[in-house]
């Protein structure tokens with residue numbers, strides 16, 4: 567029996583689950599920051615290959631799915647198969663493109679873009695869409711993005727495309743190439759596109775929220791501000807109007 571069939575059978579027996587928000591982060595410290603921002607405690611629900619933190623005071627489940635798009639997609643898919651969600655968010659720390667998204671900034675994605683999914687050609691990089699396969703872009707529901715951006719305006723949130731990369735940018739040349747290819751890019755991280763692919767296959771809307779721990783550019787481990795970014799992540803989840811976001815996303 568599939569996980570979805572299990573969920574359907576459970577719903578028939580005990581009534582449908584209320585649509586919830588699934589938050590997919592990469593690592594446990596990010597999950598802890600998100601949970602600190604939300605009201606009440608959380609209980610743990612087992613999931614194939616992981617565990618969900620179900621928040622008691624808000625319709626939110628938090629899942630640390632691993633680093634990178636493949637781990638994130640697999641983890642998100644397992645949760646989406648087992649429970650009913652109205653919205654999925656890929657969240658966590660990320661690199662910020664200067665000058666719009668400095669360290670500590672909060673970024674709401676208006677596009678989730680796979681930035682290195684493609685092929686090098688003699689004419690330069692060609693993404694998989696140009697090669698004739700699939701997509702490299704998911705667009706979160708604009709009304710939900712606008713609602714999140716308004717709710718986070720007091721935290722100085724910026725809105726823009728968030729790039730998903732499998733290799734963290736480590737040079738000024740690569741940062742410039744990404745910014746040229748993706749005008750207005752606000753941040754890069756490693757999971758958003760994987761979460762978005764899983765959400766799309768399950769027919770659930772998705773958005774991405776990142777707080778900036780380091781600039782996108784030359785590698786400088788001394789410049790990382792992970793604590794600052796985690797504190798911003800906690801503040802962001804404390805400020806998000808979760809039920810209204812789920813409702814707005816459902817309208818889109």
Ligand SMILES: O=C(O)c1cccc(C(=O)CC[C@H]2O[C@@H](n3cnc4c(=O)[nH]cnc43)[C@H](O)[C@@H]2O)c1
Nearest residue numbers: 592633659660661734735754755756757780782785
């Ligand atoms: O070794 C490095 O130079 C380095 C620089 C930044 C981040 C890393 C990571 O391995 C963190 C990966 C983890 O955090 C997210 N993240 C944070 N900053 C970035 C970034 O600038 N570019 C891409 N991802 C970033 C990412 O989503 C992962 O979950 C290593």
